[in-house]
Amino acid sequence: MSFSKQDLGRLKERFWKKVKKTPTCWLWIGAKRNRGYGDAWWNGRHFAAHRLSYSLLVGPIEEGMTIDHICRVTACVNPKHLRQMTMHDNARIGNRFSFRTACSKGHPYSIENTKITKAYGSRECRICKRAKDRLFHQHHKEKILARKREAWRKACGK
Numbered sequence: 001m002s003f004s005k006q007d008l009g010r011l012k013e014r015f016w017k018k019v020k021k022t023p024t025c026w027l028w029i030g031a032k033r034n035r036g037y038g039d040a041w042w043n044g045r046h047f048a049a050h051r052l053s054y055s056l057l058v059g060p061i062e063e064g065m066t067i068d069h070i071c072r073v074t075a076c077v078n079p080k081h082l083r084q085m086t087m088h089d090n091a092r093i094g095n096r097f098s099f100r101t102a103c104s105k106g107h108p109y110s111i112e113n114t115k116i117t118k119a120y121g122s123r124e125c126r127i128c129k130r131a132k133d134r135l136f137h138q139h140h141k142e143k144i145l146a147r148k149r150e151a152w153r154k155a156c157g158k
Contacts, residue, residue: 011042012056018049025076026053036074053077054084066090091122103128 018030018040028038028049038049054067057079061067068090071081085093102108103125115124137144 007043008056014042015040015049015052015056019077024078025071025073025081026078027073028075028077032075038075038077049077050074050082053079054082058082068093 018028018038020027020029028040030049031039031041033039033048040047040049040052042052048067050069051061051067055061061084064086065084066087067082068085069076069081070083071078073081076082100109105125105128107113107125107127109123109125113126115126115129116122117124
C-alpha cells in the first residue's frame with residue numbers, strides 16, 4: 001500500500017477517528033468484516049484495518065505475507081500486537097482446534113490417522129474422511145458411473 005503525502009495525512013486523520021485505545025489493544029470501532037476484522041474504506045477501496053495500521057505505523061507488508069494478531073483480538077490495530085508471517089504459519093498458529101488430540105468422532109490424531117492439508121496446514125481424520133467419501137459415492141453412484149461410461153465412450157471414439 002502506498003499513498004501520496006497529501007493522502008497519507010488525510011488517511012491517518014480518518015484512521016485515528018476509528019480507533020479506541022485501551023490499556024492493551026487498540027480497537028477498531030469502525031466497520032467490521034465477517035470475523036470481526038476492521039474494515040477501512042479509502043479512495044473507493046476496502047482495506048483491512050490491521051493491515052493498514054501495520055503499513056502506516058511499521059512499514060510495507062512483503063509480497064505473499066499476511067498480518068497475524070499476536071493478541072488474538074481481530075479488531076486490534078495496535079502495531080505492537082501485529083506481525084508479518086506466511087499464510088501457512090498463520091493458519092497453523094491460529095487454528096483454534098490445534099490443541100485437540102482426537103477428532104469430533106473420537107478418533108485419535110495419530111501419525112497414521114492424521115492428514116495435514118497443504119493449503120492451511122489443518123488436520124483431517126483419515127477414518128472420518130474415508131467414511132465421508134464412501135457416503136458421497138453411495139449417494140452419487142449413478143452420476144459417477146455415467147461419467148465413467150461417457151469418458152470410456154470418448155476414449156474409444158464412440
